[in-house]
Amino acid sequence: MQIEAAICAFCGCLCDDIVLTIESDRIVQAKNACALGKAWYTAHSRPPDLPAARVDGKSVEVEEAIEAAAILLTKARYPILYGLSSTSCEAQRHAVALAEALGGCIDCCTSVCHGPSGMAVQGFGEPTCTLGEVKNRADLVIYWGSNPAESHPRHMSRYAVTSKGRLTPNGRKNRTVVLVDVRSTPSSRFADLLLTVRPGIDFEILWALRALVLGRKVEPAGLAETGITLAQLTHLAELMKNCRYGVLFAGQGLTQSAGNQMNLSAAILLVRDLNQFTKFAIIPMRGHGNVTGVDQVLTWQTGYPFGVNFSRGYPRFNPGEFTMVDVLRRKEADAVLSVASDPAASLPAEAVQRLTEVPLIAIDTHESETTRLARVSFMASTVGIRASGTAYRMDNVPLFLKQALTSIYPSDEEILGRLLERVRELKA
Amino acid sequence: MIRLALKTRPDLPLEADTIRPDYFAQKTEAEIAKLPVLHGNQFCALGDFFNVRGGASDQLVLEGDLAQVKRIGTGMEYGQITIHGNAGMHLGAGMRAGEIVVFGDAGDWAGAEMCGGKIHIHGNAGHGLGGAYRGSRHGMNRGMILVEGNAGNETGSLMRRGLVAVRGDVGEFAGAFVIAGTLIVFGSLGRRAGAGMKRGTIVAYQQPELLPTFTFDCVYQPLYLRLILQTLQLEGFSIEEEWRTGAYRRYSGDLNALGKGEIFVYDQH
């Protein structure tokens, strides 16, 4: 059997032109997908070999595990829900309701990748566009602190660099590509202009660029530490001002280096200033499949994109206070529910320490450090392969992911829905 | 005078925004002990965590390590709080008047968005001291914050009016996006100070790394600084004579914003 136009949900590109060949409930070929996408399809179409639910390492019925998880969570007085980046918006919606019912915190992977973008957007807005516009119009593409060739392999060919669009009929020839990074990466060879900067000084560079764009004076001494010269920056500022349609892709190199949200604020302000001269947009290079969706769902339901707390019954937002790493590091959380994410493997050691001390419940599509550590763990079907659901592309365009194979495990949506129902009963 | 001595250390964050002298002023000891505080996600009584002695006073003394106790004195309108120990997050945030003295450290966002009154921290302060919450248009707007130790990042960010003085070092982005107001740092001033400042003054006593959008103007002796330093001296800050009479290098910026802000750097020579 063949499925046309399937969507790969591995990275934020959400390529929707994948052709799947299915034989005896296995994906044998994923045409058009990149190496990462292929690996994702292969890994997640393997026949399941783990029990659907485990409590203290022992295989149990899903119902029993739901009961155990609900009891652990309702007993807690400062529980936190975390992850949600690789699941559907429908599941995310249940998670928000669950956090509200529990009076706990809810935070997503955004807080450790593009959370700073969220904070910057809140402060200064987001002059953005969709990837379709990039494909059809952009003649200047800047990747800042990002290595798309490895992190989003089809980003350049589908949307931003070689793709041909209405006003970019010759694809690559119509575009100027600029790469700003701290080292040369496999993406470097695609760049017309490569700026190698010292680590941790993005803010100074963006700030100087702003000044150059606005025609203000720049003190060359302030650039001494950055690794690039005033002449190089002036050239870039001219390129930016004179393009027809520019787009800045902000990678994690910006959000996760010294300055964090201020780097993003600077980038947003720069793009805002550029709109006095030409059309310019900024798009954060979101990593995981549906991490953009969590921000959307959380914002739609609570008003805030991540780091939300419901202790008082209504949502409050304060990154640094209600965000996962901080809540764990200060040993505040007294129960953790991780959904579609692996905090035990990805968070800093002091935070992981707390995960080992409190009841941990994990829902994931595969065995991970977190599911191994968890007191209660559920196996769920992967959205886009064995379950369907909505996901948002990195440019905030929602796409519906269809199920391709039969499901054996319940989906995240189903598990969270049942958990929510049980928690509500217990709380009543 | 009312004494609150911590008897049970909360194991979860305790939100105690009811600890306010203006709330206590008309209440008896028993009434105070019954005031609600939020422990994790459950409301408890203040008396569950504190031994309360005294009532009907706006002079408050807190004892114990209150690092887990958040929101002490937020929004207070008059009275005095003295804390013998550390204080948790949001100490005196949004306060309008009165005074808070901490003989210990204070958590993040101390004095954030305050609009009057005075906070004196004898230990260190955290991030966002006198600053703005995410998404807010401005940070502190009137009032005075004195810190004897160090302060974290974004000290006085988006400040609108008021005075912040830090004896020790401050982190990155001190005075970022300041609208107006004064920030004095006697220790080292972190990188990117004054980023995006419109107006306002930052005074440093060690040469900071300045952003490329600040330009050097001149060396002079700002008269009003003497008055501010004198005020600090009256508040118990030790001020050296040459700081008052010495010359300062003036830089103006941030040229990416209005550019009417100034950074003074004390000129040793």
Ligand code: SF4
């Ligand atoms: S670029 Fe991303 S979404 Fe597209 S096929 Fe590769 S991994 Fe999947």
